[in-house]
Amino acid sequence: MTAELFGSLNNVEIDQRYVDGGWRVVHLKSINEADLVISLAGTERGTGTVIYSAEALGKPVFVVPIFGGASEHAWRDFKRFYTSEEVAVLQRPWRESGTWAGELLDAAVDFARRNPIAKVRASDAVSSVIVSLSLVVGWIAALLRVDGGLIPPLVWAYAMILFATYLGVMLRHSIASGRYDWRRRLYDFFQAILVSFAVFILAEGVNVFVTDKGILLDRESVRLVGWRLSVIGFFGGFLLDEYIKSLEKRARKALEG
Structure with a gap:
């Protein structure tokens, strides 16, 4: 049976x-x-x-x-x-x-x-603070190093976008639920990689299409562009769940129709 x-x-x-x-x-x-x-x-x-x-x-x-x-x-x-x-x-x-x-x-x-029922553990709160501070420090370091050194500027720019996006994703889940274990962090980091890469490729693709020149390869403007794209990445990570839910509702209505 x-x-x-x-x-x-x-x-x-x-x-x-x-x-x-x-x-x-x-x-x-x-x-x-x-x-x-x-x-x-x-x-x-x-x-x-x-x-x-x-x-x-x-x-x-x-x-x-x-x-x-x-x-x-x-x-x-x-x-x-x-x-x-x-x-x-x-x-x-x-x-x-x-x-x-x-x-x-x-x-x-x-x-x-x-999940407001989940009990917030001290280890979760402490690790959230440590990870958040590390991301902020990493973002500032990438901002300061973006136009100098041996590493290409687009690598530093992508790091800025990634750090900002992961901060946005973390903020979203920290507001939604106090409990935030390592499995959730790993999944969120994967989301941040995808969102930041999408922002990175989309911005560079639009500029190449419009100006025939990728501005992220230009050391003179990459710091400002990285900062602006970091803002987009941050809000993209923060609002990702709402966007996915809206897509699910549209798909359901389309299937029902």
């Missing part, structure tokens, strides 16, 4: 693991591996245990109270974590809107990214 069920889930990636320790251990490990917990109805022994175990583990829990059960009982404890828009979606009768499920999932994803 399990093999047949897994085989029928064509759009779901199954990561099947075998863990010793009994049902309760397996249950806790499953919750700890989750990126998001969504609860609907349920019993106090089953769903209620999952809800409060997830909270203790710092996992984002999206409680849907309208179906009753343990989820409705937990609502009074979890409502404080949600924004007014999220509360409106969670309390809206599902029969009133044909798009309720999609709106619920969108709100749940946004909530998981913000």
